[in-house]
Amino acid sequence: MDGLPRSSTARRLRARAGHAALVAVIGLVGLVALPGTASATGTHTVEPVLNCYRENPDGSWTVVVGYVNSSRTTVDIPRGPRNQAFTSTFASLPPTSFRPGTVNGAFTAVVGLADLYxxxxxxxxxxxxxxxxxxxxxxxxxxxxxxxxxGNGSGPAIGLAAAGVVGAVCVLRIRARGTAGGRDDA
Known part of the structure; x- marks a missing residue:
């Protein structure tokens, strides 16, 4: 062997230091990349807008609602006093995460005359x-x-989650068949 002999302890220490540095860098990048949250200072950054509406034959209205986020980051406002839709039939429609800029058509609602009044x-x-x-x-x-x-756009997320579950089940079944096939050969 050329050079100085290296002990296994020194190699392990260097490997651990490398892993710790990698974890620290990933953690720092994660903190810097986190989207912004709503400010508690009382400044308003997200404003709802009515993009347009359509009168339906039954007298109800279909309203297309969007928002303008004047900050440069995504703002999260959970449902509650700062993010509420009235009447209660519309409570689950508005989003809770607001991308920067103008977003048209964040959700629609069919609003009956009784709800309008x-x-x-x-x-x-x-x-x-x-x-x-x-x-x-x-x-x-x-x-x-x-x-x-x-709705509030959660349909695609639910679809992706369901596809992931189906994919995981398929992978497990294929692995089980492979293992069972290996046992038959023995």
Missing amino acids: AGARWVLDGYTLDYRAAASSSQVCPSSTELPAQ
Whole structure:
């Protein structure tokens, strides 16, 4: 062997130091890359907007709702006093994570006349979007407008999770068959 002999203890210490440095770098990158959260200083950064509405034959309205996030980072506002939809039938529709910039069609809601007169609205980050009042200054959705699906966009995430479960089951079954096949050969 050329050079100085290296002890296994020294190699292990160097390997551990390398792993610790890697973990520290990954942790630091993770902290820097975390999206921003809503400010508790009282400044409002996310404002709801009524993109357009459509009157339905039964007298209800389909409202297309978006938002403007004036910060440069994603803002998370959980459901509660700073992120509430009224009446209670709409409580689960608004998102809780808001990307920077203007987002049109974050969700839709079919609002009946009773809901409109009961004050159907979205309270977000200190702003109130009253659908009935906002419609007077908003535009009617053109007939060619593709309305987003009613809901908060969790459908694709649920679909991906289901596909992951199905994939994992398939992999486990294939492995089990491979193991069983190996036993038969023995």
